[in-house]
């Protein structure tokens with residue numbers, strides 16, 4: 001199974017498999033050695049076609065600031081993640097008795113879902129999360145923090161047939177080119193156990209949340225954002241084409257929210273998080289913002305909030321103020337029968 005492929009910086013694939021064997025037996029047991037030993041070319045091609053959008057600034061990406069912002073403010077999208085976990089929990093048919101539901105976070109970045117488990121309360125006990133992503137720098141960050149993680153393309157996974165209870169495509173599904181989406185879902189179908197669920201989170205074309213990307217991000221980031229989202233029909237059709245016969249849709253509250261002691265601090269944290277996470281370059285870096293910069297950014301994002309087009313909303317409870325930038329996600333669910 002020798003492969004000269006530099007799989008991750010400092011690791012060939014063989015060395016990484018050995019690392020998993022020693023450090024993450026659970027994940028090691030799920031690997032299909034034939035897929036990487038016999039298909040080294042396919043594997044290499046699947047990893048080469050990645051874009052550099054989520055790599056570092058030095059190669060033209062916005063991955064550094066994305067990752068830093070994600071790790072600095074882990075609770076901003078907590079409600080959306082909780083709802084995705086509830087959906088996974090309610091749609092996955094238990095096949096493994098009292099054991100935890102194994103979820104693959106297939107566009108998991110540096111461990112998005114795995115890190116959220118620390119904050120979601122009791123429901124966390126139901127899940128065991130494996131992170132995978134095509135980006136080497138994202139996966140290296142996950143590995144350094146001790147998370148079980150794999151570098152793989154969603155269209156060509158290194159996992160065995162029928163080994164996962166659920167597969168999540170969230171916060172980034174629109175980065176998969178439209179022509180490859182069904183292939184990724186077919187791959188998910190292969191890797192799921194019967195009774196297992198696939199959950200796709202993205203945004204509906206034409207909504208203010210989708211326009212956040214196609215207008216605001218496209219015009220104000222170094223990478224632009226030329227990615228098609230989903231229509232309701234296309235999400236269902238793709239799930240059906242991949243083999244998920246009775247697919248369904250939900251709308252999920254996917255707002256950014258932060259609690260703090262004053263309205264001013266909560267609003268400022270929220271706005272700075274949005275500008276940093278999404279790599280906005282047409283404003284000064286958020287850590288150097290003047291009050292005028294902050295006000296101008298708040299004004300620029302107003303048309304893209306889902307509820308009212310009013311931008312950041314404030315509410316208070318028990319002495320804390322919550323600042324919310326509302327968004328609505330479109331979520332497709334399919335079960336492998």
Ligand SMILES: C[S@@+](CC[C@H](N)C(=O)[O-])C[C@H]1O[C@@H](n2cnc3c(N)ncnc32)[C@H](O)[C@@H]1O
Nearest residue numbers: 054107108109112133134135153154171172175
């Ligand atoms: C917007 S980021 C979100 C990461 C993570 N879901 C989060 O919430 O932090 C999208 C991620 O999708 C990954 N990605 C894009 N296309 C992919 C593909 N075909 N296979 C695997 N990962 C992919 C990118 O490398 C990136 O890390």
